[in-house]
Amino acid sequence: AREAGVRLDVPALVDAVRPILARQADFTLVEGAGGWRVPLAGTASLSDLPIVLGLPVILVVGVRLGCINHALLSAEAIQRDGLRLAGWVANLVDAQTSRLEENLATLTERLPAPCLGRVPRLDRADAASVALHLDLAALGF
Template sequence: MTRTYFITGTDTGVGKTLVCSALLEAVNKANLTSVALKPVAAGCEMTDQGPVNDDALELQSHMSVQLSYEDINPIALEPAIAPHIAAAEIDLNIDIDELAQHCQAMTNDADVMLIEGAGGWRVPLNEEQYMSDLVKALNVPVIIVVAMRLGCINHGLLTAEAIRADGLQVAGWVANCTTADNMPGLGDSLLALRDRMEAPFLGYLPYFEDPDPLQIAPYLEISYL
C-alpha cells in the first residue's frame, strides 16, 4: 500500500521542492519506489508542449516511478501569482474533488507518494476553497517545511496548528536555511521549534549555494514516515 504525504511550507519560497526532491532520493536510497505530484503550479513557462513548471520538472527527475508531465502537474498556470487569481484570468475553476481523484489515481503502486503544494497551507484554489481543502479531501498526513528566518517559530507553530485544526496529522517537519546569512539566534530558534512542534523532526538543512537533492538526502530522516 502506498504511503502518501503532502508537503506544505510556512510560506512560498521556503524550499518545498528541494525538500521534496531530497525526500524522494532518500526513499530511493532505501530501496523503496517513489512518485511525486505537483497538482497546482503557478509561474509556468509556455512551451510548445504547453505550460511547464520548473518545480514539477525537478520532482519528475528524482522520482523512481515515472509519470507523464501532465499527470504530475495537471493544473499548470502561467502567471507567477496566487493560483486562484491565475486560474480566474483564464476562466478556469479548480475543482478540488477532481484534483483529489487525480492524485489518488497516480500512485502507480509506488511505496511512497509525495504531493507538493503551492505556497502555504491557506493558499486559495478557487473562490471558496483552499489548498488545505485538497489535503482534507485526500486525507493524508502532512510534512511542513519551515524556512529558518525571522518569524519562523510563529510561522511553524501556526502552520502545524492549522493542519491539526483541519483534522489532519503532522507527519513531521524540516528546518531549511534559505539564505547564506543565518538568522540571529538560529540555534535557539531551532530548539524552540523542536520543543513545540509536537511532530517528528525530519532534519535540518543548512544553506546550500547550489543545492543537490542527492547531496541533501542524507540530512533527512525518513524512518518516521
C-alpha cells in the first residue's frame, strides 16, 4: 500500500466492510492478507479490523517449516484480542514439507478450533478452486 501511495487505516476499512455485513448474508468472508499483526497506517494492525467489527476469525496456516509455532502464536493473539477462532485452514504451500501429516495432526490437536480443510498448491487459485477443498460444516453452515 505504501509503495502504491495508498493509506490503509482501520476507519476506512470498517467503512468499506460494514455495508457488506449489513446485507446479513448467510456467510461473509472478510479476507486479511499477511497475518494477524500486519501493520497498517500509524500504529494500527490488520487485527484491529475484526476487533472493531467483532468478527470470528478463520486462521490460514501456511504449512511449512515453523508453521506450528506461527499458528499457535497467532491463535493465542486472536484469543487474547478477545475474538473467537472459528476454524483454521491448512494452506499446503510446501507439499514437500517434512513430516506433513505429523504437523497437521499436531495443529489439529493444539489449535482450539476445527480444521476446515487442506488447500493444496493449485494451478488456479480462485475462490471456486479453493472452495473444493473446504468444508464449512464445522462453522454451522
